[in-house]
Amino acid sequence: MENTSHDFITELRSIRKHFQGRPTPVYYAKTLSEKYGGRIYLKREDLNHTGAHKLNHCMGEALLAKYLGKKKLIAETGAGQHGVALATAAAYFGLECEIHMGEVDIVKEHPNVVRMKILGAKVIPVTFGLKTLKEAVDSAFGAYLEDPINSIYCIGSVVGPHPFPMMVRDFQRVVGIEAKEQYFEMTGENPDNVVACVGGGSNAMGIFSSFIQDEDCELYGVEPSGKSLNLGDHAATMTKGSPGMIHGFKCYLLQDEKGEPAPVYSIASGLDYPGVGPEHSMLKDLGRVNYVTANDKETLDSFFELSRLEGIIPALESAHAVAFACKLAQEKPRQSILVNLSGRGDKDVDFVVENYGKDYGIKF
Numbered sequence: 001m002e003n004t005s006h007d008f009i010t011e012l013r014s015i016r017k018h019f020q021g022r023p024t025p026v027y028y029a030k031t032l033s034e035k036y037g038g039r040i041y042l043k044r045e046d047l048n049h050t051g052a053h054k055l056n057h058c059m060g061e062a063l064l065a066k067y068l069g070k071k072k073l074i075a076e077t078g079a080g081q082h083g084v085a086l087a088t089a090a091a092y093f094g095l096e097c098e099i100h101m102g103e104v105d106i107v108k109e110h111p112n113v114v115r116m117k118i119l120g121a122k123v124i125p126v127t128f129g130l131k132t133l134k135e136a137v138d139s140a141f142g143a144y145l146e147d148p149i150n151s152i153y154c155i156g157s158v159v160g161p162h163p164f165p166m167m168v169r170d171f172q173r174v175v176g177i178e179a180k181e182q183y184f185e186m187t188g189e190n191p192d193n194v195v196a197c198v199g200g201g202s203n204a205m206g207i208f209s210s211f212i213q214d215e216d217c218e219l220y221g222v223e224p225s226g227k228s229l230n231l232g233d234h235a236a237t238m239t240k241g242s243p244g245m246i247h248g249f250k251c252y253l254l255q256d257e258k259g260e261p262a263p264v265y266s267i268a269s270g271l272d273y274p275g276v277g278p279e280h281s282m283l284k285d286l287g288r289v290n291y292v293t294a295n296d297k298e299t300l301d302s303f304f305e306l307s308r309l310e311g312i313i314p315a316l317e318s319a320h321a322v323a324f325a326c327k328l329a330q331e332k333p334r335q336s337i338l339v340n341l342s343g344r345g346d347k348d349v350d351f352v353v354e355n356y357g358k359d360y361g362i363k364f
């Protein structure tokens with residue numbers, strides 16, 4: 001057993017360095033900091049291979065599949081980032097890959113669908129319910145249960161029944177370990193605040209896990225308040241939800257009167273999930289993490305601002321974290337803020353410009 005663990009970790013480390021391009025840098029966002037006060041730093045997960053933090057857990061899950069002798073990786077995807085990351089991992093290891101995706105997201109995230117197909121994955125359209133992430137999870141679970149011997153279910157966040165939340169958190173932990181070391185090397189200190197967006201919560205758990213023990217470090221999880229805080233207009237699970245069950249685990253949940261998961265909305269497909277990781281739910285109850293929100297407008301403003309002030313086009317998911325960090329910088333002008341920039345915005349540029357370009361001076 002001991003050698004197996006050692007070999008596993010050695011192989012994972014080598015993959016991270018030579019294939020994924022880790023460590024990703026920590027960057028001081030000077031212009032943004034000058035505008036808002038405070039000192040804003042970005043952990044650049046947008047520079048991770050495939051453009052987001054998700055490859056961190058996908059390479060781990062696929063390596064696990066190899067060790068277990070599995071032939072096929074099965075998963076759901078929302079924005080398509082998890083699907084692309086897992087299809088990438090499958091190609092790397094020479095495994096089959098089947099990705100379940102809501103029809104609504106297939107249209108919205110077309111470039112990622114193309115990427116998955118180029119990488120050799122099979123994309124299964126999910127046509128029931130709201131045809132987004134929640135239904136895609138149901139569909140993927142179903143497919144996995146049809147052949148649990150030869151296939152493995154690779155969940156996309158720190159959600160689902162044990163051991164999925166723990167596994168995904170531990171594979172994402174590399175983000176926090178690197179960021180803490182890099183930030184200390186740059187400043188000689190620990191950051192005063194750490195900010196991350198929360199969909200299911202994997203990028204947030206990854207970076208938070210290194211700072212939870214540091215009591216003077218404030219942690220902020222940013223959820224999408226979307227168009228408004230009326231049910232159906234947002235995915236602010238912690239802010240507006242109550243304890244409930246989804247996909248085989250208990251967490252804060254946006255639910256209707258019958259306890260069924262409620263419809264959710266976010267401008268960022270990767271954040272529109274009615275549940276949230278069980279560990280986040282615990283951290284909320286403990287009062288260790290502050291769960292806050294950013295709405296569509298604030299997110300779009302930050303999307304363009306980070307692009308124009310720093311030359312970094314963020315994913316719409318990550319732009320939620322940046323939007324909140326700018327507010328926090330104004331409230332705490334003497335403090336430092338480390339933001340997990342979970343992904344890059346290439347996948348979002350067409351959607352943003354088509355729907356909101358005019359508001360930001362873009363005309364064709």
Ligand SMILES: *Cc1c(COP(=O)(O)O)cnc(C)c1O
Binds near residue numbers: 053199203204
């Ligand atoms: C999927 C995704 C998220 C949300 O997922 P978490 O599990 O909450 O991290 C955030 N940012 C990006 C770029 C994503 O692709």
